[in-house]
Amino acid sequence: MNSFNCLLIGDGGVGKTALASVFTQNIYPEERIPTVVDFMSRNLVHNNQPVNLTVQDSAGQKDYTRVRLTQYPACNIIILCFAVNDKNSVENVKSYWLPEARHNAPSKPIILVGTKADTRHDSQIQSSYLISKDQSEQLKKQCGACLYVECSAKDRSNVDLVFVSAIKVLKGEIVQNPKPKLKICDIL
Ligand SMILES: Nc1nc2c(ncn2[C@@H]2O[C@H](COP(=O)(O)OP(=O)(O)O)[C@@H](O)[C@H]2O)c(=O)[nH]1
């Protein structure tokens, strides 16, 4: 069986744990459960072949950087998350997460994920900020990410797409973006 390991990174509160939990257990945690390190796994069938995908959840807080850095070597692919309604989390993609990922896993593929996509249409939540589709595509190019996927753990939209896309990238079914448009020295 093919076994792959993906690492979720991104600011605390963007919904990494909710994404991993919905994908592996179909449970959406309403409350934030602070994570340090967690592993979840799911078996699925891809192109008629069984695949085991381990999802490494990580702590977004900078206090846990040392713990998080130990998680990079085991992963095959990085899922870099921001929340579509959280400008800080978007800015931190370039200023913090991409440099950390590129330093600790220089050649591993990255999928850029915009979480909480439900906030685009939820009239109960008045988001003062929402990243535009153009801005997120631009960010994808700047990160050298192979894909941008927007999802919502809350309404379960595109959750499987995030992880199936990771499997497709790892199996060579999606061509990786050869070079990031921004060099690390431009980002720092
Ligand atoms: N509206 C919305 N809220 C979400 C979504 N995913 C997570 N949240 C909420 O955002 C908060 C932080 O989620 P969590 O998964 O703990 O974030 P993490 O710190 O990145 O692991 C929690 O209150 C979740 O219920 C989502 O898809 N949509």
Ligand SMILES: [Mg+2]
């Ligand atoms: Mg968490």
